[in-house]
Amino acid sequence: MRVLLVEDDAMLGKALSTGLVQAGYTPDWLTDGESADEAIKANSYAAVILDINLPGISGLELLKALRRTSDLPVIIMTARDGLDARIEGLDLGADDYIVKPFALSELLARLRAVHRRSQGRSQSVIVLGNIEIDTGARTVRKDGEWLKLTAREFQILELLTTRTGRILSKSDIEAQIYSWDGDYESNTIEAAIYTLRKKIGRDLITTIRGVGYVVNP
Incomplete structure (x- = not known):
């Protein structure tokens, strides 16, 4: 954030x-x-x-x-x-x-x-199917098992899951997770989402080709 x-x-x-x-x-x-x-x-x-x-x-x-x-x-x-x-x-x-x-x-x-x-939420825990995200403790579980995410992966997952149903472009994500003096490569977001999907499954985050990414409610 x-x-x-x-x-x-x-x-x-x-x-x-x-x-x-x-x-x-x-x-x-x-x-x-x-x-x-x-x-x-x-x-x-x-x-x-x-x-x-x-x-x-x-x-x-x-x-x-x-x-x-x-x-x-x-x-x-x-x-x-x-x-x-x-x-x-x-x-x-x-x-x-x-x-x-x-x-x-x-x-x-x-x-x-x-x-x-x-965001209209009263609790820190977000449950989407078999994925449980605790934005306060910054932890993620899948089918009850803890997942090890990098700080960047968690930032992207938190951003998308707190805005379910909203398509976020690559530039939207970059604007929310990088400071103005941040040093990053052009494919950083794509690479992080690729590894994130390998850990949480491919179904949670949907790619809208040419537009961005979305997590459906």
Whole structure:
């Protein structure tokens, strides 16, 4: 899942970005509101993790502008004494908030929760036939047996199974799983889906020739 992290504190931003990568996310990290506004308009994100106190455009100003055109899930980060800012952020349309300092595990749990809600799901487990995908634990079972997937394979499987019935083109998938500075080859998606099918079976993911891939409900 590709997420936008907006945090101007270099130490915290680097730590969160590293933690998100280790948890299987693809973060784009920016340090000011103006750059974040441009990034949201130009890229496809599953969620935004937004600090309120930013140089230039504040986090609340950015959130207000975003809510005029988008329902993109937003988690705001605030200081412990920033009760008024938390209330204002929620009133402006933030999906959740987290108070600094916080544990990375709490942020990840909140991120999973807002993403589930944005997909209309209340649970982290997706069952499709004999395949069971736990997006929280990042595990997959087939006929009750655990499968070993690479991080890239899981990202693609999660993306397709949380959008059942929707055809995703190769460029749609790339936009969701690669950051703007990501280094990948042109056939990476095809290769990952090929190996993924060998592990989970060929029937789950359907190729629509010349269009993209889909998982049917």
